[in-house]
Every structure is written in structure tokens, then in C-alpha cells.
Amino acid sequence: MKSFSPQAKTLLFAFLLLALFFVYGGLFYPHSADLPSGGSLEEPSSAHWLGTDDLGVDLYAQLSAGFFSSMAVGLAAAAFAFLLGGLAGVLAGLSSGTADAFLSFLIQLFLSLPQLPVMVVIGAFFGQSAWNIILIVSLFSWAPIAKVLRARVRQIRGRPYLRLAKSYGGRAGYLVSAHMLGELLPLLSVSALSVVGKAIVQEASLAYLGLSDPLSRSWGLLIQKCVSFPGIYFTPYWKWWLLPPVFALVLTVLCLRLFSRELETIWRREESDAAGA
Amino acid sequence: MKRYLAWSLALLIAVSGCAAPPASSEASGAAEASPSGTQAENGRVPVLRLAGGTDWGAPSVYLHASRGPGNAKKDLIFASLLEADEKGIVGWMAESWKVDGNDYTFTLHPDAKFHDGEPLTAEDVAFTIDYYRQFPPVNNPLGAGESFLISGYEVLDPQRIKISVNRSDAVTLTALGGFEILPKHIWERVEDPMTYSEPDAFIGSGAYCFSSYDGAAGSYEFTAFDGFCAGEPAADRIQFVPVSDELLAFENGEIDIAGLPADLFERYASDPSIGMIEKANDMGYKLLINFEKHPEFLELAMREGLYQALDRQAVVDKVFRGMGAAGSAGYAPPGSIYYNENCVQYPYEPEKAAALFAGKGISVAMIAANSGNDVKIAELVKNDLTAAGIEVEVVAYDSAVRDEMVNAGDYEFALVGNGGWGGKAPAYLRTIFSDLSKNRGGNPHSMGPIGYSSERITELAEAQQLETDFDRRVEIFQELQLEISREIPLVVIATQSSYSIYRKDYYDGWMKTYDYQQAEQNRLSYLKRG
Numbered sequence: 001m002k003s004f005s006p007q008a009k010t011l012l013f014a015f016l017l018l019a020l021f022f023v024y025g026g027l028f029y030p031h032s033a034d035l036p037s038g039g040s041l042e043e044p045s046s047a048h049w050l051g052t053d054d055l056g057v058d059l060y061a062q063l064s065a066g067f068f069s070s071m072a073v074g075l076a077a078a079a080f081a082f083l084l085g086g087l088a089g090v091l092a093g094l095s096s097g098t099a100d101a102f103l104s105f106l107i108q109l110f111l112s113l114p115q116l117p118v119m120v121v122i123g124a125f126f127g128q129s130a131w132n133i134i135l136i137v138s139l140f141s142w143a144p145i146a147k148v149l150r151a152r153v154r155q156i157r158g159r160p161y162l163r164l165a166k167s168y169g170g171r172a173g174y175l176v177s178a179h180m181l182g183e184l185l186p187l188l189s190v191s192a193l194s195v196v197g198k199a200i201v202q203e204a205s206l207a208y209l210g211l212s213d214p215l216s217r218s219w220g221l222l223i224q225k226c227v228s229f230p231g232i233y234f235t236p237y238w239k240w241w242l243l244p245p246v247f248a249l250v251l252t253v254l255c256l257r258l259f260s261r262e263l264e265t266i267w268r269r270e271e272s273d274a275a276g277a
Numbered sequence: 278m279k280r281y282l283a284w285s286l287a288l289l290i291a292v293s294g295c296a297a298p299p300a301s302s303e304a305s306g307a308a309e310a311s312p313s314g315t316q317a318e319n320g321r322v323p324v325l326r327l328a329g330g331t332d333w334g335a336p337s338v339y340l341h342a343s344r345g346p347g348n349a350k351k352d353l354i355f356a357s358l359l360e361a362d363e364k365g366i367v368g369w370m371a372e373s374w375k376v377d378g379n380d381y382t383f384t385l386h387p388d389a390k391f392h393d394g395e396p397l398t399a400e401d402v403a404f405t406i407d408y409y410r411q412f413p414p415v416n417n418p419l420g421a422g423e424s425f426l427i428s429g430y431e432v433l434d435p436q437r438i439k440i441s442v443n444r445s446d447a448v449t450l451t452a453l454g455g456f457e458i459l460p461k462h463i464w465e466r467v468e469d470p471m472t473y474s475e476p477d478a479f480i481g482s483g484a485y486c487f488s489s490y491d492g493a494a495g496s497y498e499f500t501a502f503d504g505f506c507a508g509e510p511a512a513d514r515i516q517f518v519p520v521s522d523e524l525l526a527f528e529n530g531e532i533d534i535a536g537l538p539a540d541l542f543e544r545y546a547s548d549p550s551i552g553m554i555e556k557a558n559d560m561g562y563k564l565l566i567n568f569e570k571h572p573e574f575l576e577l578a579m580r581e582g583l584y585q586a587l588d589r590q591a592v593v594d595k596v597f598r599g600m601g602a603a604g605s606a607g608y609a610p611p612g613s614i615y616y617n618e619n620c621v622q623y624p625y626e627p628e629k630a631a632a633l634f635a636g637k638g639i640s641v642a643m644i645a646a647n648s649g650n651d652v653k654i655a656e657l658v659k660n661d662l663t664a665a666g667i668e669v670e671v672v673a674y675d676s677a678v679r680d681e682m683v684n685a686g687d688y689e690f691a692l693v694g695n696g697g698w699g700g701k702a703p704a705y706l707r708t709i710f711s712d713l714s715k716n717r718g719g720n721p722h723s724m725g726p727i728g729y730s731s732e733r734i735t736e737l738a739e740a741q742q743l744e745t746d747f748d749r750r751v752e753i754f755q756e757l758q759l760e761i762s763r764e765i766p767l768v769v770i771a772t773q774s775s776y777s778i779y780r781k782d783y784y785d786g787w788m789k790t791y792d793y794q795q796a797e798q799n800r801l802s803y804l805k806r807g
Contacts, residue, residue: 035660040595055595055653214652214673215659230538231524237540 008262015255018248019071025064033057033065033217044240051240054229063244065217070200070252073134077199080138082192085145090184092146093153094172107150110143116205123211130216133206137199145191152187156180186267190260197256204249219245294504295392295486320805321501322512322784326532327797329517330495336487337478338414338457339470342677343719345696348416349798351457353499353515354392355481356507358383358402359454361790362801366450369507370397370458370482374450379428381453382439388506391460392486393477399438403430404461406440412470417718418452424717426452446743447750448704458482484510484804494519508804511786515803533784534797537776539598545778552781556794558602558610558772561698562592562654564643565683565691565767568728571641575729578633580765584623586630586665587658592771596653604769607758608710609703611772617755620762627664634666643690644682647673654770655692684719686727695721698772701792702750704742706757710766711738726766734760 004012031037031048036056044051050059092103119136126132156162162179170178200219206212207220214221222245232238333347334340336354341347360369368374371383389397406419406427413421420426426449431439442449463477464470479487484507485499497517501510520526527535537545537553545551564583566574574580589603602611607620641662645655652673659669669690674682683691697705705722707714712735715725737757744750777796779787786806787796796802 036591036595040598054598055656210647214647215656215671227522230536231522231541233522233525234538234544235540 005262005266008259008266011255011259011262015252015259018251018255019067022064022067022248025060026068029058029061029064031058031061033061037061041237041241043236050244053225053241054237059222059240059244062217062222063219063248066219066222066245067248067252069130069216069218070203070249071196073130073137073203074196074199074256076134077137077141078192078195080134081141081145081195082188084138085142085191086149086184086188088142088146089149089188090153090176090180092150094157094176103146104150107143107146110140111147113140115140115202119202119206120209120211123206123209129213133203133212136206137202140202141195141199145188145195148191149184149188152184153180156183190264190267193260193263194257197253197260200249200253200256219249223249294390294394295488295500295502319513321510324514324516325512325534325784325803326516326518327534328520328523328526328532328536329497330519330521332492332495335474335479335490335492336497337474338416338459339412340474340478341415343415343680344676344721345795345798349795349800350497350499350517351416352483352798352800353485353803354479354483354487355457355459356483357455357457358385359450360507360801361451361792363788363791365791366454369454371454374454376445376450379443379445380439380441381450382433382437383453385436385438386506387436388504389482390504390506391482392480392502392504393460394504395460395462396435397458397460397482398435399432400435401458401461402438403432404465405456405459406430408459408464408470409456414457415719416457418455420452421717444743445745447702447745448742482506484508484800485515488514508806511784511803511805527778534777534779534787537778539600539775542600542776550780550782552779552785552787554777554779554787554789554796555774556696556776556789557612557699557774559699559794560601560694560696560773560775561604561610562650562692562694562770562772563604563608563767564658564770565688565693565724566726566729567686567688567690568726569686570689570728571639572728573637573639577765580768581623582630582633582665583662583768584765585626586634586667587661587768587770588625588627589771590625592654592657593773595657596650597771597773600775601771601773604771605758606762606765606769608706608761608769609754609758610698613699613701613703615703615751615754615758617758617762619755620758627661630665637666639666640668640670641689642670642672643692644679644688645671645673645692646676646679646694648676649694650773651676651692651694654694658692658770680719680721680724683724684716686716691724692770693721693724696795697722697793699794703754703758706754706761707738707742710757710761711735713739729766731760731764731766734764734766 037058038048038052038056040052040054040056042048042052048058048060050063052058088103088107092100092107095103119140122136123132162175165175165179203218204220207218208224212218212221223242226232226238226241229237333350334342336350338351338355341351356370358369358371359366361367370385370389372386373384375382385397385399391397409419410425426442427440428443429441433439440453460480463480467473484502484505486502488498488500490497496519499515501513518532520531523535524538526532568575584606593599593601593603605611605616605620606623607617609616643655645651655671655673659671662669682688683693708718708723709715709725712730715723717723734757737753737760741750741753741757744753787802788799789796790799790801793799
């Protein structure tokens with residue numbers, strides 16, 4: 001934390017503020033995110049901070065519930081990408097010949113597949129559930145991580161101290177855990193963090209396209225329901241129905257992306273400092 | 278589907294009376310940018326554009342989707358013997374007809390011909406009857422198998438055919454006049470009509486020729502048929518174009534008619550250049566129970582409990598934005614001349630429902646469509662039933678998939694919405710409720726309760742059809758509704774009223790028939806009218 005730049009600290013603070021806002025809405029705000037608690041399309045007031053939707057369900061409560069489901073999908077996808085991408089990257093980096101060619105092919109395959117169309121097809125096939133969304137998003141998140149990690153492992157493994165350790169009989173597992181992990185973890189963490197933002201956008205896209213549970217609370221679904229309201233742009237409703245989820249989505253993803261970029265910059269600077277020393 | 282269809286058809290069009298499509302869509306798009314374009318010399322508007330974007334199937338008699346919008350597109354291309362206008366039945370491919378007991382003699386229009394220039398004769402009508410007996414089309418007024426309506430026919434001469442039925446009833450003439458006539462010279466070669474999509478599958482004798490169809494985009498185009506015998510097309514072309522927001526597209530002049538959202542009624546009602554057509558309580562939603570999977574609902578009190586649990590007025594207020602009515606438990610909506618106001622009323626009594634369902638541990642899966650108002654209504658129904666103690670899991674599907682599941686009986690509870698409830702004689706009460714007739718067709722007007730049977734309802738539902746005296750038939754319909762409201766074979770949620778708006782100065786021909794309220798789905802709306 002000490003080595004964080006002022007920008008990184010600001011971003012982290014902004015994200016925490018945003019999270020706090022939604023945590024309040026999810027845990028302490030009196031209205032339910034699932035059941036109607038007011039009249040149809042009530043404008044924002046002290047009773048309903050962000051107004052209500054056409055069914056009379058409070059929008060702040062829905063937005064907060066959407067934050068939790070978005071973050072859950074984002075974090076789960078990031079964890080999956082962290083594990084699978086890390087494992088595939090290290091294995092590909094350490095192996096050679098056919099095994100490396102196969103793993104590299106697999107990585108390239110997932111990198112080159114057009115994501116959204118394939119996600120839509122898989123989503124439609126597996127049906128509507130949060131777990132399926134996590135699975136689909138994860139499936140398309142591990143390959144970029146595996147690719148950078150493979151390159152990094154290849155770079156490290158030629159170093160003299162590793163060759164020495166290997167000549168003393170060090171096995172692959174030992175070499176990775178004792179001599180490589182320290183260098184790999186920051187890269188892996190930063191890459192996985194960037195998956196969170198991407199996963200949130202992908203989850204919103206799939207929900208918008210109608211591939212999530214239609215009764216669940218997610219930002220994508222909230223946006224979709226609002227824009228499909230007949231004549232929405234000729235009514236005042238879009239101001240409190242459409243803008244909050246769009247801003248929430250943009251702000252959250254922006255914070256996460258910029259924060260992960262900041263971390264990457266810091267990590268690279270530290271690394272080059274270390275190399276210079 | 279099939280861009281090649283358009284190209285292949287260009288050849289056919291060149292030798293027929295169909296107006297040629299424009300050389301390029303870009304060029305035509307530029308010319309049509311202003312909706313207030315003047316009418317052409319032939320008195321037609323250059324193009325009528327409607328909101329598309331949904332795939333309603335290819336517009337042939339075997340390939341279109343079974344719901345109204347799919348049927349309407351097929352209706353532009355194909356023609357039947359009779360049609361209906363504002364007042365009643367009128368001639369279409371038949372210029373006159375005579376009823377003599379169980380025999381119906383139709384005299385065809387002497388100029389009747391198909392889009393490829395071949396004359397339409399009594400032989401084509403006879404061929405179509407035999408062909409439909411063997412291969413029932415999607416929209417099938419003649420019935421199938423043993424219940425096939427026609428017992429025989431006799432081709433009297435190229436212009437006249439006598440069709441006989443076993444027993445004539447109140448709807449026989451409509452049914453005989455309602456099937457689309459196929460060109461014999463094309464379909465006699467076709468052995469598998471269900472998959473036949475060659476360009477000539479789209480040759481009919483209707484007022485418009487097929488020009489293009491793209492299922493993925495949900496776009497359709499039809500061109501005027503100059504050789505149409507029963508009237509004069511009102512537009513050179515009809516297009517269904519994909520739009521993201523119907524009203525925005527209407528405001529931008531991209532389409533010529535659009536649904537009017539309830540919240541914006543005042544905005545357009547006061548504009549003298551805007552025409553409006555009302556569809557009173559025409560869209561309705563019902564909750565179907567599969568009694569085979571939930572036999573506990575065979576007990577009447579349990580079905581009454583469902584009505585007590587549901588705040589149906591909330592559906593009208595919140596989902597329909599006030600335009601509509603909590604449905605009559607007798608099914609036919611208020612406003613219809615057949616409506617029975619004495620049907621049993623079921624007010625919203627959540628406490629009673631909760632007391633009834635408490636401790637029973639009932640859990641149901643409810644299927645719904647994943648679009649339109651269906652999801653919202655499903656959410657309200659789920660909330661209400663959950664509050665009453667019934668656990669509900671909502672699973673939403675594409676509406677075509679939902680329809681297939683309902684037709685296959687693959688559901689526990691099903692939320693089904695469809696148009697066509699208002700305005701017409703509720704003949705659908707027979708196809709939904711009669712044990713002898715329900716679940717026979719693929720469309721929502723024949724989706725009835727599975728595993729439930731009632732002698733009295735069946736008797737009344739079948740009797741109304743045999744009754745040719747109008748007043749007596751209305752009485753039977755009212756008695757039937759009363760019985761349905763007492764027995765509750767299904768739960769009527771609510772009916773929705775809506776309006777379509779259009780620019781009067783561009784095209785003012787939109788109309789409703791005496792028994793159908795959907796102006797956009799009615800082929801007379803696309804003809805010049807005196």
C-alpha cells in the first residue's frame with residue numbers, strides 16, 4: 001500500500017466508496033430488491049432514493065443487488081482465470097515440444113475465438129443461471145493470462161540460478177514454488193484483477209441479451225428492461241431508471257481497470273528498479 | 278434465410294405482374310427518407326414500412342410461425358376464397374358463393390391468377406383441399422385427420438366448385454373461405470411441403486408478391502401484384518424493417534405505423550396529423566395448469582385460491598400502465614358483445630389464499646416467454662404466489678420454444694399471452710376448453726388445460742358452434758363463460774388494450790375487420806378501399 005501511487009490510492013478510494021454505497025443499499029436500506037415497495041415508476045425521493053421501476057421495485061436496492069451479483073461473477077471469473085491461466089501458463093512455459101505446442105495452440109485458440117457470439121451460443125445452450133454466466137465468462141478469461149505467463153516463465157527459466165538449481169536435481173514443482181512464484185505472482189495477480197472488470201461487462205452483455213435468469217437482479221438486465229420499456233426516451237423515466245445502472249457499470253469497471261493498470265505500472269517500475277540494482 | 282430467394286424471384290417477377298423491386302436498397306432508402314413523399318401516379322404510396330426484427334418464419338403456408346404476425350405475412354402473398362371486412366364476409370378469390378344445406382358452391386373470379394401469371398381455377402382449389410387433407414398447413418381452418426371438415430367436392434367448371442361438409446354450422450363458411458389456395462402446377466411436384474422453401478413456394482394469388490426474407494434480421498419485403506383480382510394494392514412495396522425502438526423509428530420516419538405506449542397517449546392523441554386505431558382488450562394473458570403434473574389443483578378450492586392469491590389489477594396498472602382490464606374468469610374479455618358480466622368474480626384476497634396454501638408445500642415451475650410483458654407478469658405472479666405459500670421457479674424461454682413446450686404438455690404452470698381475444702366471436706372458447714377440440718392446433722387459441730375435463734363445458738363449447746341463430750349462439754357463449762368462471766380450468770390474468778399510431782397524411786388505409794382488431798395483420802389494410 002505504501003508503494004501505491006497517489007492515482008492508485010485515489011482509484012482504490014473511489015472504488016471503496018462505490019462499494020460502500022452499494023453495501024449500504026444491499027444490507028441496510030429498508031427496501032427489497034425483489035419485491036415491489038412503492039408505486040409504479042416513482043421518481044427519486046427520500047423514500048426511494050433512486051425511484052422505482054414499472055413494477056414498483058426500488059431501484060437503489062436493485063442496483064445494489066446488481067453490484068453484488070456483478071462483483072460475484074467478476075471475482076469468481078477472476079479466481080478461475082487466475083488458477084487455470086496460471087497453471088496453463090506455467091505448464092506451457094516449462095514444457096517443450098508437443099506439450100508446449102498443444103498448450104500454445106489451446107491458448108491461441110481461445111484468444112482468437114470471437115468471444116461474444118460464442119458466449120451467446122453457449123449461454124443459450126446451457127440456459128439461464130448465474131453459474132453458467134460465470135463458467136462462460138471464465139472460459140474466455142484464462143487464455144490471455146496463460147499467454148503472458150508462458151512468456152514470463154520461458155524468460156525466467158533460462159536464468160543461471162535456475163539452471164543451477166535444476167542441475168542440483170530440483171524438480172519442476174520445487175523450481176516453480178521456490179524460484180519462480182515470487183516473480184510470477186505479481187504478474188498473475190495484476191492480470192487476474194483486470195479480468196474482474198472485463199467479466200462484469202461480459203456478464204452485463206449476456207444479461208442484456210437475455211441470457212441470464214430474467215428475474216435476477218443485474219445491471220445488464222436492469223438496462224435491458226429499461227430500454228425495452230415502450231417509448232422510454234419520450235418519458236422522464238429513463239433519467240432514474242437507465243442512468244444509474246449505466247453509471248454504476250461504467251464507474252465500477254473504470255475504477256477496476258485503471259487500478260489494475262496502476263498496479264501493473266508500479267510492479268514494472270519495481271521490477272526495473274530491482275534489475276537496475 | 279436465403280438471400281438467394283430474392284434473386285431467384287427477380288426472374289419470376291420479371292415475367293409476372295409483380296412490381297419490380299428497386300435496383301438497390303441504398304437508392305430506395307434515400308428516396309424514402311421522408312415519409313411525406315407524394316403518392317405515385319398509380320395512386321399507391323411507394324412503400325409502407327412496419328417494425329420488423331423478429332423472425333416469424335418464411336411466409337409460405339407451411340413455414341410461417343403460427344402466431345398472428347407470421348400468419349399475416351403469409352396472408353399478403355396467398356389468398357383464400359373469402360375475406361372479412363368491416364361489416365362481414367366478402368368475396369376474395371371467389372366473387373360469389375351459394376349455400377345449400379351442407380353444400381357450398383363458390384364461383385371464382387374470372388381474372389384470378391397466381392403471381393407467375395398462371396390462372397387460378399377450381400382445379401387449384403380442389404387440389405389444395407386434397408393437399409391440405411394430406412399435409413395440414415400451419416394455419417389450418419379445415420382441421421385434420423378424422424375431423425377434416427370437407428367430406429367431398431365437385432369441380433363444376435373451371436370457375437366453379439361445390440364443396441360439401443358432413444354437418445354445416447356457424448363457422449363452416451368462414452372455414453371453407455379461409456384456407457389459402459395453392460397453385461397446383463407448383464405443389465403437385467412437392468412431396469415434402471414442410472421443408473419446401475424453393476422460390477416457387479412463395480407464389481400465391483394475394484395482393485403482394487414475395488420479394489425477400491431474412492430470418493436472422495427479421496426483415497421482409499413484399500411488392501404489389503398488379504394482376505390481383507380482388508382489389509388494388511395500396512403500396513408499391515411493404516417492408517418489415519428491424520428497429521431497436523419502435524417509437525423512435527416512427528418519430529424518425531423509419532416506419533409508418535407503431536404501437537403507442539400507454540404513457541404517451543396524451544402526446545399523440547392531441548396531434549391532428551396522427552391517426553389512431555384501438556385494439557380493445559385484444560391481448561390477453563392466461564396461466565395454464567398442467568393438472569397431470571399438479572393433480573392437487575383438480576380440487577376447485579385450490580383453483581379458487583390461485584385467483585385469490587393474484588393481484589391481477591396490479592398487472593393492468595403496472596405492466597399495461599392502466600390500459601386493460603383484470604381478466605374475466607369466463608375468459609371472453611369485457612367489451613366483447615359476447616361477454617358475460619355475470620361471470621363469477623374473484624377479488625384479490627391474499628389472506629384467504631395464504632391460509633389455504635399454508636403448509637401444503639406446493640412447489641411449481643412456471644414457464645414464460647423471455648420477452649415483452651411476459652417476464653414482468655411472471656415476476657408479479659411469482660411474487661403473489663410466493664406470498665401465498667406456493668414456491669415458484671420461473672423459467673423463461675424464447676416465445677416459440679415456450680409455445681412448443683406448451684403444445685407438447687411439457688410444463689407445470691405456463692404463462693401464455695396472445696392477441697385476438699377481443700372483437701370476434703369467442704370461438705376460441707371451444708378450442709381452449711372443449712375436451713373434444715382443445716390442444717389440437719399449434720396456436721395459442723388452442724392451448725387448453727391438460728388433465729382436466731368437464732362434460733358441461735365441452736357440451737356448451739361444441740353446441741355454440743352448431744348454433745346458426747345469432748342470439749341463441751350469444752346465449753350459449755354466455756352460459757359457457759359462466760360455467761368456465763365457476764370451474765376455472767385455467768386462470769385468466771388480464772387483458773390489455775393498445776393503440777397503433779400512424780401518419781394520416783401519408784397513408785390512411787389502416788382498418789380493422791368486424792372480427793379482428795389487428796390492423797397491421799389484416800390484408801385489407803394494404804389495399805385501396807373505396
